[in-house]
Amino acid sequence: MKRTKENNCGACTSPEVQALFCELLDSTTSYARALEIREHIAQCDTCQERLESEEVVRALVRKCCLEAKAPQNLRQRISVEITQITVR
Incomplete structure (x- = not known):
């Protein structure tokens, strides 16, 4: 659906916006x-x-x-990375 007026936040490619996408698409987000993120x-x-x-x-992935299941060592490496990023 196209809008008649183009709106642009100016931060479209920022890491903050990408983080919002990830949070929104995370199954644990309330x-x-x-709704707040979508707004x-x-x-x-x-x-x-x-x-x-x-x-x-x-959806395609x-x-x-x-x-498909990730190999156990890859799952462990990702878990360690997530923990390290969260702690920082």
């Missing part, structure tokens, strides 16, 4: 927080388009990789 993203046409693309890509 419904209230997801924020809806203020910018570019961010809204990026979110829609991200949702399509994630889920569909195509439903049976």
Whole structure:
């Protein structure tokens, strides 16, 4: 759906906006927080388009990789990285 007026937040490619996408698409994000993030993203046409693309890509990956499992050592490395990033 195209809007008649182009809105742009100016931070469309910032790490903060990408973090909002990740938080929004995380299955542990509360419904209230997801609505809050969607309201924020809806203020910018570019961010809204990026979110829609991200949702399509994630859906395709889920569909195509439903049976695939990451090797245990990779899962452990990712868990360590997430913990280190969270602690910092």
